[in-house]
Each structure stands twice: as structure tokens, then as C-alpha cells.
Amino acid sequence: MHKINPEKTEAKMRQKISGNACAMIDAYLSLPFGTRPNCPYFNNRRQKIRGSLRVVKGKGTPTEIAEECAIDAKFARVKIVDLSADKLKEFLIANDLGIDCSGFAYHVLNALCKERTGKNVQDFVKPLRTGFIGGLLGHLRPAENIGVIAFAHEKNSTAIKISEAKPGDVIVFIGTGNDKTYNHILVITAVEYMDKLDRNNDTDKNSTCESIRISYAHSYAWPSDGIWGHGVRKGEILIHNDNLLDATWKEKGVTGNENYTFESAKNAREISIRRIKFNYL
Amino acid sequence: MTDFLPSQIQGLTDIIGFAVIACLTSLVVAPLFIRLLQHFGITRQENGDRTLGLESQEEKVNTPIMGGVLVIATIAILTYFFNWDRSYTWVPIGVMLLSAGLGAIDDLLNIFGGNRRQRSLAQTKTLICVHKNLLFRIWLAIIFPWTILKRTVSIFGSKQRKGVLVHEKLFLQFLAGAMTAWWIYWKLGENWHQIYMPFDGYLSIGGWIVPLIILIVMFTANAVNISDGMDGLAGGMLIPTFGALAFMAWISGYDSLAILNAVTAGALVTYTYFNIKPARFQMGDVGSLGLGGLLAINALAINSMAILPFIAFMFYVEATTVVIQSIGRHVFGRRVFLMAPLHHHLELSGWSEEKTIMRMWVVHLGMVIIGVWIGLH
Numbered sequence: 001m002h003k004i005n006p007e008k009t010e011a012k013m014r015q016k017i018s019g020n021a022c023a024m025i026d027a028y029l030s031l032p033f034g035t036r037p038n039c040p041y042f043n044n045r046r047q048k049i050r051g052s053l054r055v056v057k058g059k060g061t062p063t064e065i066a067e068e069c070a071i072d073a074k075f076a077r078v079k080i081v082d083l084s085a086d087k088l089k090e091f092l093i094a095n096d097l098g099i100d101c102s103g104f105a106y107h108v109l110n111a112l113c114k115e116r117t118g119k120n121v122q123d124f125v126k127p128l129r130t131g132f133i134g135g136l137l138g139h140l141r142p143a144e145n146i147g148v149i150a151f152a153h154e155k156n157s158t159a160i161k162i163s164e165a166k167p168g169d170v171i172v173f174i175g176t177g178n179d180k181t182y183n184h185i186l187v188i189t190a191v192e193y194m195d196k197l198d199r200n201n202d203t204d205k206n207s208t209c210e211s212i213r214i215s216y217a218h219s220y221a222w223p224s225d226g227i228w229g230h231g232v233r234k235g236e237i238l239i240h241n242d243n244l245l246d247a248t249w250k251e252k253g254v255t256g257n258e259n260y261t262f263e264s265a266k267n268a269r270e271i272s273i274r275r276i277k278f279n280y281l
Numbered sequence: 282m283t284d285f286l287p288s289q290i291q292g293l294t295d296i297i298g299f300a301v302i303a304c305l306t307s308l309v310v311a312p313l314f315i316r317l318l319q320h321f322g323i324t325r326q327e328n329g330d331r332t333l334g335l336e337s338q339e340e341k342v343n344t345p346i347m348g349g350v351l352v353i354a355t356i357a358i359l360t361y362f363f364n365w366d367r368s369y370t371w372v373p374i375g376v377m378l379l380s381a382g383l384g385a386i387d388d389l390l391n392i393f394g395g396n397r398r399q400r401s402l403a404q405t406k407t408l409i410c411v412h413k414n415l416l417f418r419i420w421l422a423i424i425f426p427w428t429i430l431k432r433t434v435s436i437f438g439s440k441q442r443k444g445v446l447v448h449e450k451l452f453l454q455f456l457a458g459a460m461t462a463w464w465i466y467w468k469l470g471e472n473w474h475q476i477y478m479p480f481d482g483y484l485s486i487g488g489w490i491v492p493l494i495i496l497i498v499m500f501t502a503n504a505v506n507i508s509d510g511m512d513g514l515a516g517g518m519l520i521p522t523f524g525a526l527a528f529m530a531w532i533s534g535y536d537s538l539a540i541l542n543a544v545t546a547g548a549l550v551t552y553t554y555f556n557i558k559p560a561r562f563q564m565g566d567v568g569s570l571g572l573g574g575l576l577a578i579n580a581l582a583i584n585s586m587a588i589l590p591f592i593a594f595m596f597y598v599e600a601t602t603v604v605i606q607s608i609g610r611h612v613f614g615r616r617v618f619l620m621a622p623l624h625h626h627l628e629l630s631g632w633s634e635e636k637t638i639m640r641m642w643v644v645h646l647g648m649v650i651i652g653v654w655i656g657l658h
Contacts, residue, residue, distance in 0.1 A: 052610055052614060053610055053614055053615065053616060054614035054615065055615075055616075059614070064615070071619055071629060075335065140613055141614045144614060
């Protein structure tokens with residue numbers, strides 16, 4: 001059973017991801033144009049790649065997605081300002097614009113890394129491509145070449161205990177989905193050490209143990225989302241012990257087996273909390 | 282009155298006279314020519330051309346294309362009958378016709394041709410391994426380096442299903458450039474082995490001038506081709522460019538080249554008259570590639586390579602934006618411009634087509650004047 005260190009300071013009771021990274025997440029949650037739609041999920045294994053712009057491969061920043069949407073709207077004779085947030089999201093999806101899980105993690109962690117170290121995240125996370133051409137492409141196009149596997153690789157990050165988790169760490173699922181070939185990544189945005197009193201408002205109010213609440217953000221599609229409901233969103237995990245799968249996962253107000261993120265975590269061959277190198281600084 | 286004028290001024294009256302004749306000749310033929318283009322269905326097709334998705338471009342579908350034939354034919358015929366000079370005009374006309382021929386094939390294939398099939402490298406490799414015909418497998422293996430080249434250069438072109446493919450275009454343009462280099466370096470004499478640099482005399486780069494000439498011809502032909510994307514844009518900018526070349530050739534004492542440039546400018550006046558929005562016809566690749574090649578060779582023939590960036594300013598800017606966009610897209614995965622070339626970027630930024638064209642005309646004219654001023658030193 002995990003116990004909170006009694007020497008934890010007040011500041012450590014609730015840690016939150018830094019301002020720039022938080023702003024990046026908020027920009028994906030409500031894209032910076034029109035009626036500020038939520039950024040859709042981009043399935044990079046299902047969608048055809050239209051071109052070599054990273055924004056059409058599910059790796060664009062919120063600004064790039066907004067610019068690309070504006071261009072597509074001109075060609076489609078659509079006035080963005082006339083569309084509701086839902087309609088705008090449908091337009092984004094119809095034009096294959098969105099963000100995949102590793103693209104989202106890359107840009108959020110890049111914002112965090114820049115703020116903390118003044119460097120880009122690719123200075124700490126190396127793409128796994130080898131050879132001269134592969135290495136060069138990885139260097140020139142880091143967002144496209146740093147995927148979940150690269151984030152989870154030993155040379156880029158290290159597995160940590162749940163009790164050590166802090167904002168900027170990531171939770172990776174390796175080998176999930178029905179065919180065990182999908183990978184997924186969540187970015188931890190806040191960690192809260194809860195005492196018994198706090199937990200009275202929580203879902204697991206009958207438990208008496210002390211615990212940690214991890215808030216995360218990610219880009220994902222649940223089967224129940226249908227065609228238009230997927231995208232970037234937040235969730236939280238209420239940790240009771242050292243096993244993430246024993247925790248209570250809550251997202252979109254859904255817990256338990258109805259929560260597809262939790263289902264994916266359970267299906268994964270490997271699930272771990274990892275700390276990217278820069279997050280040690 | 283001309284009897285009292287110095288001989289060089291009399292040459293100028295001939296030059297202007299030829300420009301007027303070219304203008305009037307093409308003006309008489311143009312209405313009939315437009316009808317012929319419509320009659321034979323030589324009109325702009327959608328063909329997956331993304332630029333036609335723009336609001337201002339939508340109305341251009343079914344506009345007669347290959348209007349550049351009018352200009353090319355006027356130049357070729359008038360030069361052949363009244364200005365045929367084996368020293369100076371036949372090679373420029375040859376280069377122009379070669380480039381125009383390439384453009385004509387492209388235009389016709391775009392309208393009447395079927396989809397061109399392009400195998401990917403992966404497909405080719407698979408066929409080399411599994412095709413039932415051994416000879417075909419060997420053939421594919423032999424031409425595999427060529428296939429790699431084709432796929433590599435196709436990156437720099439827009440996605441195309443019809444017409445002449447990028448590597449074929451580049452090959453024929455290389456031929457036109459090589460023809461120009463051969464003529465200038467080996468036929469025109471030693472004066473052309475050095476580049477005239479205004480304010481500074483001559484610059485010698487030895488044999489490197491040959492690939493430089495080839496590059497200039499290819500780049501200029503493509504630059505004019507790229508700029509031909511809005512009604513009146515390329516035509517309106519080519520008039521002062523060829524006018525400046527006529528003036529520079531006249532000042533330098535190359536009367537036959539001055540007349541050739543003046544005839545081109547004259548024919549372009551008529552072309553632009555009919556091409557102004559809403560266009561009665563469009564230049565097509567036949568005109569833009571042909572005139573681009575002619576522009577490059579005529580500037581090189583009067584040893585004005587150094588002022589080409591000024592007198593072809595907006596064409597080079599347009600082509601450069603395409604190169605920058607291509608590098609940004611393929612190397613860094615990001616857009617630099619909303620759309621390339623520059624005129625589409627400005628249009629997407631909210632400028633109307635008329636505003637874009639006229640501002641580009643004005644900027645180009647200003648740079649041409651500066652170029653002439655520099656060239657006179």
C-alpha cells in the first residue's frame with residue numbers, strides 16, 4: 001500500500017504542469033480560431049497521408065491546425081466564423097486535421113522543456129531512426145519521428161514508481177488494442193497527494209488509505225465517441241497502490257470498464273510511468 | 282523626317298515599327314484563334330488542379346488555353362520572314378520553339394491525354410522480384426536508377442496525373458539550356474565567355490558559365506511558367522521585360538535581337554489585351570515555357586545575365602517562393618507560404634485577384650526600370 005511521505009511540503013501536495021505546457025494543452029482543448037473547437041484525434045494508422053506537411057499527418061501545433069483549416073475552408077467556400085464549435089470540429093475531421101497521441105505529447109512536452117531548459121524536447125528525446133538519411137530526417141522533423149516507442153525507449157526516458165510521478169512525466173501503453181499493435185501515451189499534467197479528508201469528495205470515498213490523484217491529458221478516440229466525438233481531453237487516475245491497473249481511471253465522467261482509456265491500459269502488454277530526461281532537471 | 286535622324290535612331294524606328302506590326306498582326310488573328318481554340322475544345326480542364334478550388338479561379342474552367350501559340354507564332358513568322366539572322370536570331374527562335382513544343386505537348390496531354398501511370402519505388406522493387414517475365418525484371422533492374430530519379434524529381438512538382446511528367450520536362454528543358462549554352466559559348470565568340478558586370482567590367486568564371494547558362498534557361502522558363510497563374514499576370518509583366526531587353530539590345534548595337542524582343546513585346550500587348558480578366562484565353566505552357574526560354578536566351582545573347590534578376594524580378598520571386606515552399610514542406614514538414622507561388626499566397630491572404638496582379642505589375646515594372654538603369658552602367 002502506498003503511503004504519502006509525511007514530510008511532503010504544501011507545495012508538493014499539488015504539483016501542476018508549467019504555464020506554457022498548460023497553455024499548449026488548453027490550445028488543443030479549444031483550438032485558437034473560430035468558435036474554438038476541440039482538436040480531433042488523428043489516427044495515423046487509418047488515415048491516408050495527403051502530403052508531407054506535419055499538420056496533415058496528425059503532428060501539427062494548434063496554430064498550424066488553425067492555419068491549415070483556414071486554407072481548407074477557403075477551398076471549400078466555408079466561412080469558419082459561421083460554424084459552431086461542433087460543426088467546425090466536423091469540418092476538421094472531414095479534412096483529416098487533428099492530432100495523434102504522440103504528436104500531442106511531443107508539443108506539450110516541447111513547450112514544457114523549452115520553458116524549463118531553454119532547449120527543444122528533441123535535444124533530450126532522440127528519434128529511433130538510424131542511418132544517415134534516417135538520422136537527418138529525425139533531426140529535421142522531430143515531431144513526426146518521435147513516437148510512443150521513442151518516448152518509452154530506455155535512452156530517452158526511465159521508468160519511475162507511481163509515488164515519484166510529477167507533471168511532465170508520461171504514461172505509456174505498449175502493445176494495446178485488439179491486435180496488441182497499438183501504442184498510446186498520456187501526459188501527466190498534475191499530481192495531487194490526497195489526505196483522507198480530500199478524498200471524501202472523490203469516487204472512492206469508502207477507502208481509508210492515503211492516495212495520489214494523477215491528472216493527465218491525451219489525444220484519443222473511444223469507440224463510443226463515434227465519428228465526431230474523439231479528440232484531446234483530460235482525465236484523472238486515483239492511485240490506491242503501486243499498480244496503475246488497480247487505480248480508478250476517470251475520463252468524460254466515466255470510470256471502470258466503460259472507460260476505454262482504462263480498457264486500453266488493461267489490454268496493454270506493458271504499461272509504465274516514465275520520466276523524460278529533461279524532467280529530471 | 283527619318284532622313285535627318287542618326288542611323289541608330291532610325292534603327293529605333295524600325296524596332297518600334299516591328300513591335301506595332303506584331304501587335305496589329307496578332308490583334309487581327311486573335312478573335313479567330315480564340316474561336317478555333319473553343320471549336321477544338323482546347324480549354325482549361327479541372328484535372329485535379331487545386332488552384333481551381335479558389336473562388337476567383339473557379340470561373341477559369343473551360344477558358345480557352347494555349348493562347349501563347351498566338352504570341353509564339355507571331356514571333357516565329359515575323360522573325361523568319363523579316364529578321365532572320367543566322368548570327369543572332371535563329372538559335373533563340375529554335376530554343377523558344379523547343380520550349381514551346383514541350384509546353385504544347387503538356388497542354389494537349391492535359392486536355393486530351395489519359396492518366397499517366399507512375400510506379401512507386403516499392404512497386405518497382407516488388408516487380409523486379411516477382412514479375413513472371415524475366416526480361417522485364419532485368420529491364421526494370423537496369424532502369425531502377427532512372428526510376429529513383431523520376432520519383433525524386435516528382436517531389437518538386439505538383440501531384441499530377443496527366444501531361445508531361447516533371448522529369449520529362451526537366452530533360453527537355455535541359456536540352457534547350459544545352460542548346461543555348463552551346464550557341465553562346467562556342468558560336469558567339471570570346472566576348473560571351475565572360476559575364477558583363479555593371480559598374481565593374483567583366484567577370485570570368487571559365488567553363489562554369491556553361492552549366493550556369495543551362496541553369497538560367499531552365500529556371501527562367503519555369504519561372505515564367507509558374508507566374509502564369511492569374512489573368513494578365515505573366516503577360517503584363519513580360520511586356521516591360523521584353524521592352525527592356527529590346528532597349529538594351531538596341532543600346533548595345535544588336536539590332537536583330539532588339540527587333541526580336543520588340544516583336545515579342547508587341548505580340549504580348551495583344552495577348553494581354555485578351556488575357557485581362559475575364560480572360561478570353563490563357564497562355565498555357567506552350568506560351569509560358571516558350572517565352573521563358575526566349576527571355577533567358579535573349580538576355581544572355583546581349584550579355585545581360587547580371588541584370589536578369591531585375592528585369593525578370595517577379596518571375597524569379599514567384600519561382601523562388603515555390604522552391605522555398607517545397608523545401609519547407611518536404612524537409613521541415615511546414616508551410617512557409619499559405620500557398621505557392623506568391624500570387625496564390627497573396628490571394629489566400631485576402632487580396633483580390635486584380636489587386637494582386639496590378640501590384641505585381643507595378644513592382645515588376647519598377648524593378649525592370651532599375652535593371653535597365655543598372656545595365657546601362
